Amino acid sequence: MKKILELTKVFLKTSFSNMEAQTMGNNKSKLGMAFLYLFLIVYLGGIIGFLSYNVIDGLISIQQEAVFIGLILLMTIGFTLFQSIFSSINVLYFTKDSEYILPLPLKPSEIILARTNVIIIMEYIVELIISLVPLIIYGVMTGAGIIYYITMLIALILIPIFPVLLISTIVMFVMSFSKIVRNKNRFQLIATVIVLIFSIVLGMSFSTFDEEITQEQMIQLVMQANGLVDLIKGYFPTIDPLTTALTSTSWFEVLISILETIGISFITLIIYVFIAEKIYFKGLVGNLFSGSKKKGKVDLSKNNFRNSKLYKSYIGKEFKLLFRNPIFLMQCLVPAVLIPIIMIGIFALNFKDISQEELQEITSLIPTDTLVVVSVILGIIQFFFMFSYISITAISRDGNNAVFMKYAPVSLYKQYMYKIAPNYIINTIMIILTLVMLQYFLKMPLITLALIFVISMVMSALQSILMLIIDLKKPKLEWDSEYAVVKQNMNLMYPMILSLVNIGVIVLVTMFTGSMGIYVGSGVLLLLYGGLTYLVSNYLYKNQNKLAEKIM
Amino acid sequence: MIKISNVSKSYVKNKKSIDSLDLEVKNGEIFGFLGPNGAGKTTTIRMITGILNPDEGDILIDGNSIKTNPIEAKKAIGFVPDSPDMFLRLKGIEYLNFMADVYDVPVETRKQKIEELTKKFEIYDDLNSQIQSYSHGMRQKIVICGALLSEPKNWILDEPMTGLDPKSSYDLKEMMKAHAKSGKTVFFFFFVLEVAEKICDRVGIINKGKLVFVGTLEEMKEKFKENGSLEELFLEITEE
Numbered sequence: 008m009k010k011i012l013e014l015t016k017v018f019l020k021t022s023f024s025n026m027e028a029q030t031m032g033n034n035k036s037k038l039g040m041a042f043l044y045l046f047l048i049v050y051l052g053g054i055i056g057f058l059s060y061n062v063i064d065g066l067i068s069i070q071q072e073a074v075f076i077g078l079i080l081l082m083t084i085g086f087t088l089f090q091s092i093f094s095s096i097n098v099l100y101f102t103k104d105s106e107y108i109l110p111l112p113l114k115p116s117e118i119i120l121a122r123t124n125v126i127i128i129m130e131y132i133v134e135l136i137i138s139l140v141p142l143i144i145y146g147v148m149t150g151a152g153i154i155y156y157i158t159m160l161i162a163l164i165l166i167p168i169f170p171v172l173l174i175s176t177i178v179m180f181v182m183s184f185s186k187i188v189r190n191k192n193r194f195q196l197i198a199t200v201i202v203l204i205f206s207i208v209l210g211m212s213f214s215t216f217d218e219e220i221t222q223e224q225m226i227q228l229v230m231q232a233n234g235l236v237d238l239i240k241g242y243f244p245t246i247d248p249l250t251t252a253l254t255s256t257s258w259f260e261v262l263i264s265i266l267e268t269i270g271i272s273f274i275t276l277i278i279y280v281f282i283a284e285k286i287y288f289k290g291l292v293g294n295l296f297s298g299s300k301k302k303g304k305v306d307l308s309k310n311n312f313r314n315s316k317l318y319k320s321y322i323g324k325e326f327k328l329l330f331r332n333p334i335f336l337m338q339c340l341v342p343a344v345l346i347p348i349i350m351i352g353i354f355a356l357n358f359k360d361i362s363q364e365e366l367q368e369i370t371s372l373i374p375t376d377t378l379v380v381v382s383v384i385l386g387i388i389q390f391f392f393m394f395s396y397i398s399i400t401a402i403s404r405d406g407n408n409a410v411f412m413k414y415a416p417v418s419l420y421k422q423y424m425y426k427i428a429p430n431y432i433i434n435t436i437m438i439i440l441t442l443v444m445l446q447y448f449l450k451m452p453l454i455t456l457a458l459i460f461v462i463s464m465v466m467s468a469l470q471s472i473l474m475l476i477i478d479l480k481k482p483k484l485e486w487d488s489e490y491a492v493v494k495q496n497m498n499l500m501y502p503m504i505l506s507l508v509n510i511g512v513i514v515l516v517t518m519f520t521g522s523m524g525i526y527v528g529s530g531v532l533l534l535l536y537g538g539l540t541y542l543v544s545n546y547l548y549k550n551q552n553k554l555a556e557k558i559m
Numbered sequence: 560m561i562k563i564s565n566v567s568k569s570y571v572k573n574k575k576s577i578d579s580l581d582l583e584v585k586n587g588e589i590f591g592f593l594g595p596n597g598a599g600k601t602t603t604i605r606m607i608t609g610i611l612n613p614d615e616g617d618i619l620i621d622g623n624s625i626k627t628n629p630i631e632a633k634k635a636i637g638f639v640p641d642s643p644d645m646f647l648r649l650k651g652i653e654y655l656n657f658m659a660d661v662y663d664v665p666v667e668t669r670k671q672k673i674e675e676l677t678k679k680f681e682i683y684d685d686l687n688s689q690i691q692s693y694s695h696g697m698r699q700k701i702v703i704c705g706a707l708l709s710e711p712k713n714w715i716l717d718e719p720m721t722g723l724d725p726k727s728s729y730d731l732k733e734m735m736k737a738h739a740k741s742g743k744t745v746f747f748f749f750f751v752l753e754v755a756e757k758i759c760d761r762v763g764i765i766n767k768g769k770l771v772f773v774g775t776l777e778e779m780k781e782k783f784k785e786n787g788s789l790e791e792l793f794l795e796i797t798e799e
Contacts, residue, residue: 312669320660321660324653324657327648327649328649332648408644408646413609413610414609414633416630416631416636417630558610559605
């Protein structure tokens with residue numbers, strides 16, 4: 008037991024030590040970071056709390072508040088499943104320390120349990136963000152007593168165990184029996200595709216769910232939600248006792264339900280360790296000591312020794328490194344493209360039953376040549392920028408290779424520009440996609456479209472440069488798995504903060520210049536963001552060497 | 560030619576990691592640089608290659624200051640870092656083409672150099688594979704090929720023999736000798752003392768940030784124990 012705890016501590020430290028290093032600095036910057044985190048927690052908690060309050064309020068009015076617990080548990084398990092697909096693959100198989108851990112005199116079960124602890128602890132962080140506030144609000148609104156809050160804490164500890172064990176077992180099974188895992192890249196790519204399909208299906212199913220909310224009565228919705236919980240219960244045996252524990256008012260029933268959950272989790276754990284001992288190390292060793300070497304003669308006539316302009320070569324390298332790494336592809340590039348598609352797809356699905364004539368009638372009512380329309384669409388594009396993580400990880404993704412920038416005979420400013428190019432290109436694709444899809448419905452005048460496009464491009468430049476500056480100031484260069492760059496990197500909250508600030512600025516400018524017409528308002532936005540972009544790029548140019556001081 | 564003039568560097572206040580380092584590596588020589596762990600070798604390499612800026616003094620590469628004219632200075636350097644794990648998801652040929660683009664190597668030269676170097680190091684047939692599938696030694700070889708593609712006048716090699724098989728190690732040593740013979744410079748950082756004996760024209764020993772000895776191996780033997788092994792001499796110098 009002691010060894011498992013020690014090992015868990017070591018694994019956790021290697022996972023999170025870089026996060027600490029990232030946030031270290033003088034007292035002033037520490038205080039600033041603390042405020043920033045506080046703001047984010049309050050902000051996220053506020054949104055989740057507001058939504059929860061409304062749902063619980065609605066459910067209380069029809070005396071069905073217990074359904075909320077089922078839904079929250081379902082949502083938490085859903086997030087845990089989704090998250091643990093990646094975390095278990097990475098923690099179990101793709102962390103660099105496996106090579107050093109294997110020769111140590113440790114029992115297989117100790118390594119397995121320590122690794123699994125790390126995955127479960129990672130899930131607790133997700134849980135804290137999405138489940139704690141709703142459950143507290145539920146307690147307050149239903150006037151729950153101390154038993155509820157104690158049960159809630161125990162429930163939060165127990166919830167992720169079953170889904171994590173389930174996903175980890177599946178991952179281990181795939182890793183040891185499938186031939187594709189002999190190639191780490193291919194396996195990660197396939198996993199990426201599976202997760203992608205999963206997220207699209209999830210997005211689409213939410214869209215139809217949304218539609219029904221507006222069409223059906225509350226009672227029917229509750230029945231649906233109950234039905235959904237019942238359906239899932241069969242697969243996740245801990246939901247039922249946990250729901251009982253959180254909704255029951257009897258001490259005895261709560262105790263029995265908690266014991267039942269602990270019992271189920273414990274039995275699952277024993278089965279898990281039994282299976283893992285048989286299959287985990289087979290897959291791990293296979294993964295550690297196999298390469299994906301493709302032997303083949305280099306065909307000299309096939310343009311292999313081409314000469315490219317430096318910018319093409321450099322940006323090409325950036326894209327190749329981004330595309331060929333499934334984790335970076337999935338976490339940095341795909342959300343930026345996929346989320347707009349899913350959201351606009353949902354928007355389109357909601358219009359699917361409306362005839363072309365009716366659609367024209369509706370859209371003709373929207374004054375497409377006003378500043379409000381420009382601002383709303385700019386706001387939507389800004390919202391999509393939140394998911395653009397290419398620039399904010401441009402330096403960190405290189406890890407120790409980032410030092411190449413400093414000895415390459417190319418000015419650092421030029422290299423910075425090449426590094427933000429993929430972010431800018433992907434943002435441009437996203438802007439065009441959004442505008443094309445919105446234009447299909449709204450039929451905006453060309454001038455409105457052009458204004459939105461130009462302002463968005465300037466905002467995209469600002470976002471790309473600013474995020475790079477942040478990554479330069481606080482790079483995460485020491486990582487043991489690529490996963491750390493995207494999941495244990497506090498910098499990733501900055502695109503969200505910038506987008507929120509920008510949306511606020513757009514709203515303010517619209518409020519103050521709305522009466523002066525579309526051109527004045529757009530002009531102000533363009534001047535403001537053009538000016539800011541000039542200032543930050545000038546700052547980057549003047550401080551190009553100083554900004555690279557952390558890279559060495 | 561590499562000229563280091565009165566260079567100092569501190570990471571923390573009042574503690575110099577490098578203290579007034581003066582050194583000149585002349586054209587046509589192989590200069591070996593060694594010292595115990597934490598002596599300041601890595602800091603020195605980082606300053607010569609432009610990764611770190613010296614607090615005081617300057618470094619000239621073929622007359623170009625790494626501080627004031629860094630691009631020209633860096634173009635004259637072929638640098639092999641101690642870790643060969645470079646851009647692992649690029650294919651070997653992509654990495655070499657990228658390096659050739661960064662160092663402005665014309666298409667004809669690059670074709671000939673890539674063939675020559677990769678065949679010499681026996682990785683030509685692996686150029687179509689991603690570097691991450693290479694063994695440590697192969698990675699070392701591809702990084703060496705990338706650094707030498709542009710035919711730089713000054714080679715800066717940080718423990719380049721690590722992971723190389725005996726044949727490749729021998730080939731690299733021969734290449735270093737030939738490079739120096741053609742009037743160019745090899746600045747070579749290493750741990751294995753025997754290598755110094757075989758190929759270095761001069762050696763520099765750094766300890767606690769200070770250069771404690773510069774000269775030929777014979778001079779070293781004369782100055783310290785006459786009949787001591789290289790290892791004993793090294794220990795005597797660095798334990799002073």
